[in-house]
Amino acid sequence: MMKVGSDMKEGCKYGTHRVIEPVGVLPQAAIKIDNEMTIYDNEILIDVKALNIDSASFTQLKGMSNNDPLIIEEKIIEIVESRGKMQNTVTGSGGMLIGTVAAIGDKLKGTIDLNVGDEIATLVSLSLTPLRIKSINKIYMDIDRVLVTAQAILFESGIYAKLPKDMDESLALAALDVAGAPAQTAKLVKPGDTVLILGASGKSGMLCCYEAMKRVGPCGKVIGAVIDETSKEQLKSLDLCHDYIVGDAKDSMKVYTDLVRITNGQECDLAINCVNVSDTEMSTILPVRDGGIAYFFSMATSFTKATLGAEGVGKDVTMIMGNGYTKGHAEITLSELRENKKLRELYEKIYVSH
Secondary structure, three states, rough: OOOOOOOOOOOOOHHHEEEEEEOOOOOOOEEEEEEOOOOOOOEEEEEEEEEEHHHHHHHHHHOOOOOOHHHHHHHHHHHHHHHOOOOOOOOOOEEEEEEEEEEEEEOOOOOOOOOOEEEEEEEOOHHHHHHHEEEEEEEEEOOEEEEEEEEEEEEEOOOOOEOOOOOOOOHHHHHHOOOHHHHHHHHOOOOOEEEEEEEEOHHHHHHHHHHHHHHHOOOEEEEEEEEHHHHHHHHHOOOOOOEEEEEOOHHHHHHHHHHHHHOOOOOOEEEEEOOOOOHHHHHHHOOEEEEEEEEEOOHHHHHHHHHHHHHOOOOOOEEEOOOOOOOOHHHHHHHHHHHHHHHHHHHHHOOOOO
16 A cells, blocks of 8 residues: 655655645545555654544544444445545544554655554544544444554654553543643643532543542632433542532533532533533633633534624633644643543543443
């Protein structure tokens, strides 16, 4: 599938040389990109082991397929063949991958800390990553993971992490998939803050809770919003929150009234949205005080619903659309699993025991 030679073509740092249509956009915004596995001089070729489809995308795929793995497999193949990348046509999101470095472009040799044979996780979205799937070998419906025989391209600007030696690759994949959320939480939470985390019992939510608990100090409060009592009890067993809201995150008035009841009439300083379903924008904005922050990590977020919804209720809040990258995010997230034995054991139970 791959050709390597001294006549490698020169590529753009940001991968625009791979864009087929529309002309002039970057690969993430493109409808179709070139997924030929002949690498340019500034690209890295990866033999892919597994795709971690982002939660919002996989939830949508399960919903449209009635939870049938065969239909999901067909849909993934269809998307990749038509777009040259794994980008959900409804959510626009992708996920990330793990694999082994198969080749390095001439321009990059000696300039990066990678060698052929290194195992890495890409920390850029599949929605911009050239991908060619030979076969889908297994789909893990409960953890959004797809085992594949495939190859992918990482651009010169693409970020990655070498898989750590002290943990199973499946555990590292699960954590690195959402690394941006806890790392951004570490930057945003201040001592004394009241923090609301929606989707607190999910993969990104638990890591955000742990990071927030570290940062708020003795005068702060972390409140986890979860779907049911089972999720609440799981968080309680891990000591990841001070208090809890149980119910549908789409019910913004319930989330709001429960929060002000817990806080004796006060609104929160920061709300972090980690859910994987749509229509939770106002449950994130409404509980935040004027001058506070609403941080949307969820890929199911609608910019229009968030901005016009905030305007409609007269909320002067800073809204941040979650960036999956912030400096040091991989190290921060992996360190959390090393620091918290109970959290790591739960992640191993969920993501490694398959």
